[in-house]
Amino acid sequence: MLIRNIVNIISVIAGSLMLAAIIFDKLPWWSLFVLILIWLLITGYGVANIRSGYFLKSLSNNSKINQRKIAITFDDGPDPNTLEVLKILDKYDVKCTFFCIGKQVEKYPDILREITKKNHVIGNHTFSHDKLIDMYGTERFTNEIKDADHIIEKYTTKRPLLFRPPYGITNPNIAKAVKATGHSVIGWNKRSFDTTIPSEKVILRRITKNLKNGDVILLHDTKTITLSVLEQLLLFLQRNNFTTVTIDELFSIQAYA
Ligand SMILES: [Zn+2]
The missing domain is CATH 3.20.20.370 (Glycoside hydrolase/deacetylase)
Structure with missing residues (x-):
């Protein structure tokens, strides 16, 4: 599974739980924006770094090779x-x-x-x-x-x-x-x-x-x-x-x- 999918699943679950907590007055409303900001930062890192393999599999080096x-x-x-x-x-x-x-x-x-x-x-x-x-x-x-x-x-x-x-x-x-x-x-x-x-x-x-x-x-x-x-x-x-x-x-x- 791509990291992107894992991050999105965790974000949706965390967002839903936070939303429920906000409705029941257990969390301030702005806490949801903190989650969105974290998601944006992680996604932005994935966009800019091909090596992260965030959106697709890429070949950036072959660490398994034992010849020089x-x-x-x-x-x-x-x-x-x-x-x-x-x-x-x-x-x-x-x-x-x-x-x-x-x-x-x-x-x-x-x-x-x-x-x-x-x-x-x-x-x-x-x-x-x-x-x-x-x-x-x-x-x-x-x-x-x-x-x-x-x-x-x-x-x-x-x-x-x-x-x-x-x-x-x-x-x-x-x-x-x-x-x-x-x-x-x-x-x-x-x-x-x-x-x-x-x-x-x-x-x-x-x-x-x-x-x-x-x-x-x-x-x-x-x-x-x-x-x-x-x-x-x-x-x-x-x-x-x-x-x-x-x-x-x-x-x-x-x-x-
Ligand atoms: Zn170029």
Whole structure:
């Protein structure tokens, strides 16, 4: 059972008991608002944290793995900067997973082909990655996933089965959409914040601190700062005998339909 269902059942029971207590003057009326506030806080945490598995099952790391394997993932491409990322990955002979946005694929189909040509894995990161995408209803969100699938398949002949929700946000509509499309939802447990932190050192330290077998690293192939972070990260992994694998290999799942 999902945590969300447990929280909702407990909240309804607690709410009913409190309501009865309020009617019989055993509790002040505002105590019900305290319960609602607690529910909102827990639900908000679930929405913002893909790793919590609050609304849907997601794969954020594989703690069961006993080999020194980790996965590096790149979001929001393809982008001209992706070509520089590919050069660095080639230099270290490392394979990664790229969660691509449909709109970006439309703009840079050749860069998408270049990623697959190098045997990296492509995942779905919705078609528009709209700022308000988390407000979309189930049908509209389902179409976001399907449209991204179609355009990726058009240029690579492969239909992705791996899906990463934009901003790592999940909610009941996204859970229903993913159930309908049948994708595996992929999160992360090592967020680099390479889109917001201006210091390479800080970003690298965030990733490498306590790095464990089966960890999943989130980077963005759209950022120039990521290039130098990536090179230093690959050197760190080499020194510490970590092997970088694609998401499908890390979790023993299928990348394409
Ligand atoms: Zn994104």
